[in-house]
Amino acid sequence: MSKAQIQMNIPEERNAKPTSEIWVRFCARFKSEVGDAVYSSWFKCLELDEVVNEVAYLSVPTKFLKSWIHAHYLEKLRAVVVQEVPEVRDIVLNLRATARNAIRAASERQAIEGARVGLGHENSSEDVRSDGPTPARRVIEGIEGSSLDRRLNFANFLVGPSNQLAYAAAQQVATINPGVGAMFNPLYIFSNVGLGKTHLIQAIGHAGLEAGRRVIYLTAEKFMYGFVSALKSQNSIGFKEKLRSIDLLVIDDVQFLQGKTIQHEFCHTLNALIDSGKQVVIAGDRAPNELENLDERVRSRFSGGLCVEMQPLDEGLRMRILEARIENARTAQPGFEVTNAVVAMVARSIDTNGRDLDGAVNRLLAHTILAGASLTIEAAEAAIRDLIRVREPKRVKIEDIQKLVATHFNVSRADILSSRRTANVVRPRQIAMYLAKTMTLRSLPEIGRRFGGRDHTTVLHAVRKIEDLVSKDSGLNQELELLKRLLSD
Incomplete structure (x- = not known):
């Protein structure tokens, strides 16, 4: 498509490309609107694919860029495009075709992998190891497990005094040889939100898969859904038999387990697995005797194993977590620099949980990119102000x-x-x-x-x-x- 065609609003085929002159003019104007730093960080990879029926089709190479632009700059982007090309009345921001094809191929590979990793199937090291963050969903002979995030492994888990005992117990459970009687069974790990219990139990799941064990990871919600679905399809016996034939059962967020019938079946499953020497790992947000909504027999089973509480993160561990998160962010934004003084200030100020630390790093990154200025102590304090919570009274038991x-x-x-x-x-x-x-x-x-x-x-x-x-x-x-x-x- 030529510049004259756009100016005259002549209809054209969808795949016609606009001239580079129009795009260069738009880029210069948009850069002057948002500034060099913001443009270089978020819009350098933006492309104009085509203009069809008064709609400009733009594209970016990653889902993250698409989400960020949609959330923060879509209206400004639309306004500048409309001003620069008067015949355009709207814009559509898409994921670039090459990225879509890559994601589609990855999804197909993941589906094939999920079908291969099941009860009674051999697991190669390639089935469970990946450098990418994409969650892996395990489908085990009709039982659809919850996602295992490949980033949540032992190698990425930072150990400190607050979680050392839980980490040691998890390592012990994860490294035991298949067929050997479990030492801590069930292993029950509990803590407040954001302290790493899900990371730890998923790491156990990954280690079990790598050791050739038959593993399934379920949230309490997923267990309830699977059991109810089996009842509706009149296949509850098959569901029970398949679930009890595994080597390692990992259950997360057990505090959400509801329903008398479901809790009874859950208790029977625990008994069957533990009595046959199979390992059970459970995570909850409080000690077993404080789970009032659970049946007494379920709580008794939890208490009969090893119960380990993960304590709040100490300042040294918070600093290490921040440093690791900053290093990860720097791979995407090489110019992202945070001084030791700022890291220490954030670690002192945010003493709640790891998720708030992640939020702090995101705010520091956004401030550095959007403001285009060095990150001083004062600027960092302003960026994380909403994450600094008033200390709540101690919860008395x-x-x-x-x-x-x-x-x-x-x-x-x-x-x-x-x-x-x-x-x-x-x-x-x-x-x-x-x-x-x-x-x-x-x-x-x-x-x-x-x-x-x-x-x-x-x-x-x-x-x-x-x-x-x-x-x-x-x-x-x-x-x-x-x-x-x-x-x-």
């Missing part, structure tokens, strides 16, 4: 209250949970119930259940009793304030 009160009054926790009604036990028990009601969000029935299966009226009586005594006894009031401070620290 009923078990912690029971232990502290028992120690303070020189009785045992078993005494507090027992039916004994001697004075030296009744008063600590009532104080513990009062603290549980005032320092946790647990309901009266739940507190009663955690205090030896007592009725909620017993808890209510204890709370009112202590409230009455506190109003009259300043010594007891001071004692309770001390206990509260100890629990909150």
Whole structure:
């Protein structure tokens, strides 16, 4: 297509190419609009493929660029194109044809690979090793597993004091030879969000596949969906048999497991696998005894194995995570430089979880690219301001209250949970119930259940009793304030 054709708005075939003169003129104008730094970072690879029926078809080589431009610059891009080529009324941003073909080919290879990696099939090292970030979906004889992200392996997991025990247990479970009895079974890893438990259990899955073990990784949601689908298709027996014939079962986000029937089947599956020496690995967001929505038998099974908590990231580990994320970002943006002082500031300021650290690196990268200026301490603080959270009060557990009160009054926790009604036990028990009601969000029935299966009226009586005594006894009031401070620290 010639420049004259565009100016005269003459209809043409879809595949006709605009002249380079029009595109050069547009690029110069758009660069002046957004600045050299932004243009070089985000629009250098932008191409105008064609203009058809008053629509300009643009393309970029990667999905990331397409998503970023759509989110931040699509309207500005449309305005400049329309101004530069008056006959154009709209634009369409596409992924370049060569990129689409590459993605399609990769998807086909992945589908072939997924079909090869199943129960009873041999796994070559090529089946499980890849440098790319694309998740691999395992289809195991009719059971569709959740995605295993190839980036989440042991090589990429950073170890520190907060996760060292969990990492060692995961390594032990992952390296055991097939057919050898499991040492820690089930292995239950729990933590707050963003501390790496999904990374660790997926690393176990990858190591198991590399060792030739039959592995399936499922989220709780995927397990529920698979079981319900099997019931609807009247193939629940086949579902159970196939699931129990594997060597390693990895379950993530178990706190979302719902439904009495599904939980019973899950418990039966655990029992069948563990009793036959197969390994089970589970991840949740809290300790087994705090998963109130799960059946008691399921929680008991979890507690019967090795339960490991991943603690909040210490500052040294946060710095290492930031350095690793910055190094990864630098592969895509070679000019992205962050000083040690900025890294240290971010590590001190963001002490929540790894996802917030990822968000901080993204904000620093965006600031560097969009502002086109060096990243000072002040600029970095402004960029991550929304990620710096006000420290929330410590989450108090009923078990912690029971232990502290028992120690303070020189009785045992078993005494507090027992039916004994001697004075030296009744008063600590009532104080513990009062603290549980005032320092946790647990309901009266739940507190009663955690205090030896007592009725909620017993808890209510204890709370009112202590409230009455506190109003009259300043010594007891001071004692309770001390206990509260100890629990909150």
